[in-house]
Amino acid sequence: MTDAYTKFVRSAPGALIAKQVGLPRPSTLPRRGDRPEPVLGPVVVLGESDGADQVARELLAWGTDVRRRFEELRTVGSVIAVLDEVSTPADLGAILLPLSGAMRSLAPGARVVTISRPAAGQDPARDAARGGVEGFLRSLAHEMRRGGTANGILVGDGVGLDAPGVTGALRFLLSARSAFVTGQFLTVSTADGSATEDLAQPLAGRTALVTGAARGIGAAIARTLAADGARLVVLDVPGAGTELSRLANELRAIPVQLDVTSAGAGERLVEVLRDRGLVLDIAVLNAGITRDKLFANMTPERWDPVLAVNISSQIALTQALLEAGDVLGAQPRVVSLASTSGIAGNRGQTNYAASKAGVMAFVDALAARLEALGGTANAVAPGFIETEMTARMPALTREVARRLNSLQQGGLPVDVAEAIAFLASSEAGGLRGETLRVCGQNMVGK
């Protein structure tokens, strides 16, 4: 799925021209199949705290080459900067500056991960240091080369760095699964969640619902969750029924033809689940549509369906699943699809952005409600992803949209799917109401 421009700048003459003129030269991003190792070694763990020692021990247990300094290393695969105990901004340099000299030694597709704590509003100097980590990391992500990424994990005060959520976030960010995630922070606010038993099939024994599954990102989500061992219930509108059936046949999944905006859709879904004796551990609320128009030309015909599909249906479906009482598993995970448009806004997308910003606020509130069940809710906000939908954009707009991120290319549906698989995992129990951007650090928004 390499676009024409990328093909050109990777050719010999194209590369020369691009270099001379200073055109973007996107790198190949290895995905799970290209780089199956859980972490690119050697790994250097920076920091002197107990937490840093804990992280280093965890990494050693993964069977990887772990170092505590850069000396003697000609190439570095991954860097983890543990900053959990910084108390003033002056503490940052001692831990971070050694990385400066190693930046040119980073391997293609390298990973930099900071682990720090979120500002807590108690100690001004400490919060300044904690806030500083965010600014550092987001800038560093812009400076990463050759498909490398930089992301941070914010671990709530009182939560140990050995919490399942921290290990899970590390596992995700260090792996090739996070190829299109860069410049982002994941907040682990509790020690909930449990360790993954089978790393090859992290979702084995779990049942997952994916709405809007017949094609595009939804189909990629279903395929990824199935590859991770989950049993799938795939849902889409009746008009896409045969495509849905074909996906179901491929994944041995259960197809459910349902318009999520129809009256009683939630009850119908519950009925299907009960008929089949299914209990959902994971619900991925992906069904979504666009009806772009400048707000000056906006009509109810373009506004209402977007809100109905993208957010109201999510509220109704989760409500029905919760009220049924017998169709959700012990630690349910809800993952919703937001969008970078919902974060930064986008011209011509007032309706879409309203729905997607709604999703982000919705998962935050839903996470609080699911807490009693041991569950959680989070969202993923894709940026520019290469799909049938974006393939229909005007060519020039599409070309610009593709380059407007640190990785200078569009993401793939599987990149969104990988982020969802992580948020749906048993380890992610400590992530609550988060919205994870999968956008290659799109230039717009936070």
Add this chain to the structure above:
Amino acid sequence: MNDFPRDALILGGNRIPFARSGGPYAGISNQDLLTAALDGLVARYQLQGAKLGEIAGGAVLKLAGDLNLTRESALGTPLDPRTPAIDMSKACATSLETVIHVSNRIQLGQIDSGIACGVDSASDSPIEVTPRLRRILHRAFAAKTAMQRIKALSSIRPADLAPVPPRNGEPRTGLSMGEHQALTAAQWGITRQAQDELALASHQHLAAAYDEGFFDDLVTGYRGLARDQNLRSDSTLEKLGSLKPVYGVKSPQVTEPTMTAGNSTPLSDGASSVLMGSEEWAVERGLTPLARVVDARSAAVDFVHGDEGLLMAPAYAVPELLDANALTLQDLDFYEIHEAFASTVLSTLAAWESEEFCRTKLGRGGALGAIDRSKLNVVGSSLAAGHPFAATGGRLVATLSKLLHQRATETGLVQRGLISVCAAAGQGTVVLLESVAD
């Protein structure tokens, strides 16, 4: 000693929504349509990798190259590629005949499971060359010298080059099916009002059934179509009444033409399939039987010499089926009478109500009598859904089986249902199904 015959059970079905000819399925082959219907069936009943006893299918409008249409379609699905298939054909009764075929095989213990299916695309029907051109070309291919070849080809005249679309009329009378039925309707005095009312009921029943979710586990959407394209949920008697008659307009035997595009089925594209098996096989796969195939009959009438109407064969086959099973016409809980034309259904019912017909034509002591019309085509039929010829039987069997199972489960009583399908060339096939409750 084997314990045969045993029950052949209907375990479920799947079809794609039926489209109007030239609609969303235009340009899609019979093979693609049938594969879509089978893919949906496989997904619904988790048949991936399953090796079935046989798949029987067919199409009425069939390209010469599609000689193994059913087998080729099945090979495109995730079913075990070692599943055998057979192509069958009997005009509009094709997939009802495939159901009977699979049922017989199961009852006799030859197979444990099977799929009966059918497909038709009026949008992609075969267009042939004239018989004269065909023979000239064959002569040219067989020629041994260039001179002979030139001689053969030089006999082609411009008129030979006109393409030949599928024949619309009965070969022996030259009349189209609609023209034939117009004669029958006139003979039985079927009014325009009665036909329009039947058509309206078909649309209303089908729309209501879709709204209730009745078709959720019978239909799988395709190419953006979620419901049958021909369905007009907002149809009214006024709208139907405003249509001009199209059949019997020029016939001297029809004084007042009554058949319109509204009370006749349109040319359609679509495919249907029915999953069948023995009780043991159903248990093994964890499938819920809906109905059992009790019996079937077929009949034919002499329409060529004007002895009987072209589409009246079911009027003869049904009494025979009922007698063989010691039932009266009124013993049935559901009647699925294929709506080729509204007047076909009404002529058939009128014949059964006629003392004279039943005495003289059927040789019975009296009329079979009227049926309770509230039990007729209760979730709509071909006038609303459309009629892709070879797919209609499969639609009817899956629909009736679900109705029987639903009602039997609700009432705890055994339910019986009749399917009656008329076919070109004066033929008809009828099937009796009985409910299997939960």
